[in-house]
Amino acid sequence: MVNKELLIKEIESLPSELLTEAFDFIRFIKVSHAKRQLKDDTSSNLNTQQQIEKNLYPLHNTQPYNYDNPTEPVALEDWEFLQ
Template identity: 80%
Template sequence: MTNKELLIQEIESLPSELLTEALDFIRFIKISHARRQLKTDINSNSDTAQQAQTNRYPLHDTQPYRYDDPTEPVALEDWEFLQ
């Protein structure tokens, strides 16, 4: 016999005054499960969002170039693309 059939059998054997309590309990279980699932989804989405944020700014936390005197003239020998 499956769990569903056993549950139906138990419900059918309940006195009518306990049916409301059983229904409330079943609804409570469903809501608790939905909340746990939502927490899990939020946590996995925040991990995904964090990865997306990292991919969006690939140069974040890298060292910038340093220019001591950017207006200083550059000799022709120093131009890499001319060589």
């Protein structure tokens, strides 16, 4: 837990222009780790690339929401959170 707290402190102290680079680096580490795990896992039915994509992009090939008239006004009774 100490490592996580140190990492959070470092991220909080970064200038905003470096946050994107830090995020990209963290994603790179996760992808590298996923690749190593999949190489070791021989029981997987999917090939390595498919498994990596499935883990990294869980919403891929899912149905998106469809908004027919997104700029049309909404009546107060249609707002679920107000009820």
